[in-house]
Amino acid sequence: xxxxxxxxxxxxxxxxxxxxxxxxxxxxxxxxxxxxxxxxxxxxxxxxxxxxxxxxxxxxxxxxxxxxxxxxxxxxxxxxxxxxxxxxxxxxxxxxxxxxxxxxxxxxxxxxxxxxxxxxxxxxxxxxxxxxxxxxxxxxxxxxxxxxxxxxxxxxxxxxxxxxxxxxxxxxxxxxxxxxxxxxxxxxxxxxxxxxxxxxxxxxxxxxxxxxxxxxxxxxxxxxxxxxxxxxxxxxxxxxxxxxxxxxxxxxxxxxxxxxxxxxxxxxxxxxxxxxxxxxxxxxxxxxxxxxxxxxxxxxxxxxxxxxxxxxxxxxxxxxxxxxxxxxxxxxxxxxxxxxxxxxxxxxx
Amino acid sequence: xxxxxxxxxxxxxxxxxxxxxxxxxxxxxxxxxxxxxxxxxxxxxxxxxxxxxxxxxxxxxxxxxxxxxxxxxxxxxxxxxxxxxxxxxxxxxxxxxxxxxxxxxxxxxxxxxxxxxxxxxxxxxxxxxxxxxxxxxxxxxxxxxxxxxxxxxxxxxxxxxxxxxxxxxxxxxxxxxxxxxxxxxxxxxxxxxxxxxxxxxxxxxxxxxxxxxxxxxxxxxxxxxxxxxxxxxxxxxxxxxxxxxxxxxxxxxxxxxxxxxxxxxxxxxxxxxxxxxxxxxxxxxxxxxxxxxxxxxxxxxxxxxxxxxxxxxxxxxxxxxxxxxxxxxxxxxxxxxxxxxxxxxxxxx
Numbered sequence: 001x002x003x004x005x006x007x008x009x010x011x012x013x014x015x016x017x018x019x020x021x022x023x024x025x026x027x028x029x030x031x032x033x034x035x036x037x038x039x040x041x042x043x044x045x046x047x048x049x050x051x052x053x054x055x056x057x058x059x060x061x062x063x064x065x066x067x068x069x070x071x072x073x074x075x076x077x078x079x080x081x082x083x084x085x086x087x088x089x090x091x092x093x094x095x096x097x098x099x100x101x102x103x104x105x106x107x108x109x110x111x112x113x114x115x116x117x118x119x120x121x122x123x124x125x126x127x128x129x130x131x132x133x134x135x136x137x138x139x140x141x142x143x144x145x146x147x148x149x150x151x152x153x154x155x156x157x158x159x160x161x162x163x164x165x166x167x168x169x170x171x172x173x174x175x176x177x178x179x180x181x182x183x184x185x186x187x188x189x190x191x192x193x194x195x196x197x198x199x200x201x202x203x204x205x206x207x208x209x210x211x212x213x214x215x216x217x218x219x220x221x222x223x224x225x226x227x228x229x230x231x232x233x234x235x236x237x238x239x240x241x242x243x244x245x246x247x248x249x250x251x252x253x254x255x256x257x258x259x260x261x262x263x264x265x266x267x268x269x270x271x272x273x274x275x276x277x278x279x280x281x282x283x284x285x286x287x288x289x290x291x292x293x294x295x296x297x298x299x300x301x302x303x304x305x306x307x308x309x310x311x312x313x314x315x316x317x318x319x320x321x322x323x324x325x326x327x328x329x330x331x332x333x334x335x336x337x338x339x340x341x342x343x344x345x346x347x348x349x
Numbered sequence: 350x351x352x353x354x355x356x357x358x359x360x361x362x363x364x365x366x367x368x369x370x371x372x373x374x375x376x377x378x379x380x381x382x383x384x385x386x387x388x389x390x391x392x393x394x395x396x397x398x399x400x401x402x403x404x405x406x407x408x409x410x411x412x413x414x415x416x417x418x419x420x421x422x423x424x425x426x427x428x429x430x431x432x433x434x435x436x437x438x439x440x441x442x443x444x445x446x447x448x449x450x451x452x453x454x455x456x457x458x459x460x461x462x463x464x465x466x467x468x469x470x471x472x473x474x475x476x477x478x479x480x481x482x483x484x485x486x487x488x489x490x491x492x493x494x495x496x497x498x499x500x501x502x503x504x505x506x507x508x509x510x511x512x513x514x515x516x517x518x519x520x521x522x523x524x525x526x527x528x529x530x531x532x533x534x535x536x537x538x539x540x541x542x543x544x545x546x547x548x549x550x551x552x553x554x555x556x557x558x559x560x561x562x563x564x565x566x567x568x569x570x571x572x573x574x575x576x577x578x579x580x581x582x583x584x585x586x587x588x589x590x591x592x593x594x595x596x597x598x599x600x601x602x603x604x605x606x607x608x609x610x611x612x613x614x615x616x617x618x619x620x621x622x623x624x625x626x627x628x629x630x631x632x633x634x635x636x637x638x639x640x641x642x643x644x645x646x647x648x649x650x651x652x653x654x655x656x657x658x659x660x661x662x663x664x665x666x667x668x669x670x671x672x673x674x675x676x677x678x679x680x681x682x683x684x685x686x687x688x689x690x691x692x693x694x695x696x697x698x
Contacts, residue, residue, distance in 0.1 A: 095444035095447065095448075095647065098447035098448050098451055099444075099447050101447075101451055102437065102447055102450055102451075102466075106466075109467075114465070115466070117451075117455075117464070272649065275652070276650040276652040279633055279653075280652060280653070280654070283632065284628055284632030298444065300649070301621040301622040301626075302625055
């Protein structure tokens, strides 16, 4: 067998595996006939036949005489249906980001895709996460070689980068973070919904003078308005995580009656930092009720009395990978946004 | 050009890229002549010539007339020197594990290797992490196809699995965790060193009745002995993370004078859980001095007064990938262990 034929057989094997994945086939499912596959994959019948034989030798397919060819092992690690890039966030910024990266890769693997992490060396320690695509040269190189079928991103992309991806008809999905995100595809948490749920929980807990602890960013000004309308409370803004210590100090200097009697904090690490600072500066004398947005799979232990607005990172990753694969198969330029469901739970850790 | 020739050229390209990585070549370095490469790579001179031309077209090499061929871009994403598997730990178990997974992948990429994460769906929610290799079928499949050059593992491997890897002469490196680990290659944190450093810090902080909070495992019995010898204190064992709440309760029931006046805790998440439980049950009335082993890159905010024994996850990953690559290039069956340096810092978060 010459190398030339070998190469076409390899391609046929790859396309058959992709077909198996695309159909969501399970162990024991019957493979379509070589004739059907040949038409569908636009490959010679002999090539398809050789590829099927090879996949039998590798234990991925199983032939039963006079019955047909069946799928022996739909999990075919190393065989790849699509190659998907993962643009990860700043590695150290939050345990949530890291957990998310791993779940996204896990779900890509589960769907038979190879996930290539584009390492964040270039964006590390950058505060501006814009233009992250050009900082990840690897992404552009792979796209221009036609070796990347889709992109998952934990970072917000600049308009220029979004245009670039759209020009190349590469579907990309923003995974995680608070809504809205202008990405082609996105799975997000609704900030208004978090604000509404949080406001209600604080009211139910009897808080009369609650505050929302949120970053000083345009995205949050609307949420702050909503919070004020629902609870009568105000938004306490911070610029960096390092501000939280002095913010705690400032609040502790207020007369006890003027201090907020509850906090809505849409970031679990911020909640940890802020309450730890309160305790280090003042013991447990002032630990108001907290409502915290946090990933269900990795609840950080919390020293104060708290409720959690939970979302599932596993579900987030599952939906993001699903949405992306759908668009790889049938590209549509329309924006699609999935709002992740939330639920209220007690932080029992 | 027939497919057959194309395939050999592809192989030559791959081997040249691997050669560039192996030599740690930088931008502007001169490529050895086609004759030298042909001998070294055991490939025809014409094939090497074609591969070099191709790599020039792709912008990886740069020819200067009458001078030679130079390396234009030693970072060649998508081109791969080695394919390395990553066997990750239980995803939810600790933020440290996740950070580690990401740094390991990052360093593999930095060294021009493709890192394939073997997803832990099979080991998730398993308490026994033994036999993890057979649970990750993908690893065996890739090894048997000759497509895996080395393995990074965050899990301890059973003797059977270690034998299997050694039989196939696949170098594997255990990254992270407390020493000793029986892996072929390992980068670990020395538990005796942590115990010595922690005991000294507790003494310097004036603790007279300190305790060590550690899992009930054989690995820790020697450390407990050492801790007792150095401080006169005892080891408080726990079996699961869910024990920590009742452990806090038990200690709070002791008369204040009988309670430990300091803790050595070789796990940052355990420290968080334990101190959060103390605060929730008793406010800030009893928050003894804590010495905590924690990753420098991701210090969790801590409510009590604490010192940190720091290690660098970045350094851990860098050394593990370095050790593995060295052994891929020159396989040696001898065990090699690197002890990661530690330093003492104040937890300033």
